[in-house]
Amino acid sequence: MTDMAEPAADTPPFRYTAGLAGEIEQRWQDRWEKWGTFHAPNPVGPLADPDHPRAGAEKLYVLDMFPYPSGAGLHVGHPLGYIGTDSYARYQRMAGRNVLHAMGFDAFGLPAEQYAVQTGTHPRTTTEANIERYRAQLRRLGMGHDDRRSVATIDVDFYRWTQWIFLQIFNSWYDDEARRARPISELIAEFESGIRAVPGGGTWAELSGPQRRVIVDDHRLAYVSEAPVNWCPGLGTVLANEEVTADGRSDRGNFPVFKRNLKQWKMRITAYGDRLLEDLDRLDWPEPIKLMQRNWIGRSVGAHIDFPVVPADVAPVRVFTTRPDTIFGATYVVLAPEHELVDQLVASAWPDGTKDAWTGGHANPRVAVEAYRKAAAAKTDVERQADTKEKTGVFVGAYATNPVTGAPIPIFIADYVLAGYGTGAIMAVPGQDERDWAFAEVFDLPIVRTVQPSAGFDGKAYTGDGPAINSTAPDGGLSLDGLAVTEAKARIIEWLETNGYGQGAVTFRLRDWLFSRQRYWGEPFPIVYDEAGTPIALPESMLPVELPEVEDFSPRTFDPNDAASNPETPLSRKADWVEVELDLGDGPKRYTRETNVMPQWAGSCWYELRYLDPTNETRFVDPDNEAYWMGPRGGNDPGGTDLYVGGAEHAVLHLLYARFWHKVLYDLGHVSSVEPFRKLFNQGMIQAYAYTDERERYVEAAEVVERDGSWFHGDNQVTREYGKMGKSLRNVVTPDDMCAAYGADTFRVYEMSMGPLEVSRPWETRAVVGSYRFLQRVWRALVDENSGASRVVESPADEPTRRLLHKTIDGVRADMDGIRFNTAIAKLIELTNGLTRLAGTPREVAEPLVLMLAPFAPHIAEELWQRLGHDTSLTYASFPVADPALLVADTVTYPVQINGKVRGRIEVPADATEETVRTAALAAIADQLAGKEPRKVIVVPNRMISIVT
């Protein structure tokens, strides 16, 4: 980087250079810190401050998605959103709001742990060092954060409340009638009093303690269950789905991953499916993100239908379908290979009528089912998905009865039916379902159309609407024929309910949330097990459960192909921690601690609440502080942060988990807001070019030059690719580089002026100089570069300059409110460019310009503000307001179009009548009409004149 702005010896002594910028920036960052400039007053508690200039003002909570402090530090892409929120927050402070803007760290997580395993350095050491580095980098950028509110999820004072919230969730259940979570004690009270029927019948008093415990645990919102998870023996841990690659191996280490049933903690997020879906309508979020959440939740309306099976001692097969109207066309039933009824249903010999294709070539159904299950289990998820077109399955040798036709229909198992969705069983209707059609063709099963297809569906399933056909029961008691799909659905559900064959039902694609990890660097669970293995919640008084020190941070690893191995968590080896004697109210007893830790998402589920009251030792957040900063504003407003800015990569997981926790806290009365994030904004990504040489090695991107449309590294031509910034791609540019070369203000202005905040764009270092020149022009407009004297004059501005100023103020305000920072900066540049030809800059322009610049370039603005004679920070100075009288011009210039092309223009007084404008326009283009009479003349007031010939 040889073109960095090194001031030459003959640079004017008072020019705004990177060196001067650095001095100014350091000075103001120190002052802001000393003065506590960005401290936002709370209504109550230690952060209350009645004397603050914004105490009692209208509040605004501006939030960033907090970062994971990685060892690599920040590159220029990371702060884009942070600069955006900081600019917005600074603007809103000047516009009179009490703005809360803070930054924390999502600091538990795998990279620090893996580094610890490799080097023996404690994850806390690494993580804290990284946090310090991030803090220094953010400070260097001039972030106006309230540093008293900075939290990290690894702080014991933070995670004790993460554990506390876990206990709230563990100790509650979802009341489907009330549609909200309630304390588990209320459930027990209802069972005791008989208000609520005890599952399985009988009375509560008749049940033993362990029996009661099973029923209660079945209701908890946090529960332990045996569930299929991604088990990676090579790493010794279970993995989240997103940590598994497309070919079924671990993202880190490339080890095989197996689906295993393991005892894990889960959270009953599915109970909130409906509310998570409905409340999206109350949020000011980008539609694509809402859509992704809707798809993820995947609500399907249909029916549960019970198909009696021929071995009458076996329970009926319950299926879920969205098309109960097509039941007359259900010619077979399919269960997921893992379905629990399969073992009971499977026959010992092939019954009469078994077609060859159904047996898979096996001698009897037991062998066939066994073989098919084995084959299905050996397939990775990806393999299962890869051959979605080739349908496989096997007949179990048993039949079900179609409840409406009374006909026996064969029961199959097939991997196109998923165990985890609906009931894990379907009624197959090949006439109206493409997958069932494909399966029916392979297995030679009957196809009955029950909806009249429109043209073009010969040889294909028809999934559209139309009148029902072939849908009359043999006894004539039920007929759907002629009904449209919607009516047919209603009619059949009524029939099913009347006759005891099923009922209307809603199913979600959303699954309960796997909440435990076999890792060290996470929040310990506040849970112990008694000698019976029952999980017991620790009382609040025993929080926090501190993460113990261990010698070995790594989970036990195994032969990568040893699918039968079992996880051994790092904490489980800490015997003197695991084994514990506690008095939980019934005398001292021995217990065993939970040795899993929480997933990295836990802390990010509620951190925005802790910013509100970071030092509170008695509550996770004081209700008055929460209500002030996040409470609903009436109407349909769900409350939450006023603005949440972050990347779209968190569209589903983080945002859904956080909404879920928040709703539980709301139900239990701990917060007044229904949603955590009222308005969401996805900033774009800063991407970069990377270059590879002929051997496909990356070369230093900064050294590549373009010649005649090709790129060269030295004399070698290289290939350009476009994507992320990364160390291995040798294309990283850091904010530190930019601050050294131009100063933080230039960097901030550049990032905000590159384009709309929500759009991804390529980084281009050589373009940064444009923002630098802009700030230099602003500086030069107010300060003489040679003498350092002020160039501000007290005489009034000339009329055009004054009008330009007020037009700028008006436009900039609108742009700031609309988060259109790029066009706001363009307007400020135009105003500045309009000042350069003046002999001196009038104060009436200089002051508003400096104030409008302050959100983007706060340091230079503070410095100039001080030079303008002010002795306090401009943080709480009023943002300029345009004079409406100066926004209307005296005259208007109209373009005159003939047949859609501009052929002339006229200038008329702003208050001219339409008739005057018309006459003037016709006069102006009379020669071009060549005497022809225009057919039509359209005058658009203040816009243009359109003439049609």
Added chain:
RNA sequence: GCCCGGGUGGUGGAAAGGCAGACACGGCCGCCUUAAAAGCGGCUGCCGCAAGGCAUGCGGGUUCGACCCCCGCCCCGGGCACCA
């Protein structure tokens, strides 16, 4: 395959249905300088000497007027993917 979001100069991007290309980078010319850099000023969509013509992915349509609205394609980016 399905569902979103996009395609505007050499580049990033501006344009309540109303003068397409604001602002910036780059490029060209000039000033300053012994010189270079920095800085400053001018020009810069394409074709054309010019008059003028052509231009917002492609093809239609609505409109006095379309980057913007409608229909059909093409391409790029993202999400989901046997969810019954």
